[in-house]
Amino acid sequence: MRFRILGPLRVWNGTAWSDIRAAQQRVVLAVLLIDAGRTVSAQRLIDELWGERPPRAASSVLRGYVLRLRRLLGGGPRGPLTTRAGGYELVIEDDDLDARVFERLVAAGRRALAEGDLDAAEARLSRALGLWRGAALADVPESPTVALWTAQQEQVRLTAVEERLGVLLELGRRAEVVDQAHRLVAQEPLRERLWAQLMLALFRGGRRAEALKAYQRARRVLIEELGLEPGPELQELQRAILADR
Secondary structure, eight states: OEEEOSSSOEEEOSSSEEOOOSHHHHHHHHHHHHTTTSOEEHHHHHHHHHTTOOOTTHHHHHHHHHHHHHHHHOSGGGSSEEEETTEEEEOOOGGGBHHHHHHHHHHHHHHHHHTTOHHHHHHHHHHHHTTOOSSTTTTSOOOHHHHHHHHHHHHHHHHHHHHHHHHHHHTTOHHHHHHHHHHHHHHOTTOHHHHHHHHHHHHHTTOHHHHHHHHHHHHHHHHHHHSOOOOHHHHHHHHHHHTTO
């Protein structure tokens, strides 16, 4: 059994990827996947589903959700979804969850980068980012765990994107960086590292005036949105471009 959570929640049934029709069951499975390999208490799942206003029969309803998930995942009581004292645990291999494969590939990319193997670093980071099919758990109703985890994962994803762009710059693939960074700063205008990468790619590509205009755009956004001037790294990069260094 395999699972995708870097995008809409999907389960591999042996022949095809399928969704979970019931929204509440998606919440339960999402929380169990986020904490796969650890026991999640029944009370916590109740809180995830209903917050401070659970129905009177919340425990019974939760057991029904778990039973239906267990049928879907197969194996019955001996399957991957097991009952523990006071809760439930989803037991899976790391390769069965795309989020864990993503983490492993990003770590491998960073090791390759530290070793100076730029081609391997780019390949591994690209493979990692290729696992994303949209916003994480895009079709799962928000719950405390889902909201926190998806926000954290989006930051991890953006950091990996920036790391890959940095590798592309070192490889001399400036046109790719310009194309991607233009799109990304429109989506994430407050990430100064993306602006710096755009500026550097433009400058190294002989587009000095455009690089300086990008700085002015970044400065305007940061002042309007945060009331702050660009940070030292971005300012130093602007000075270097002005000096044509």
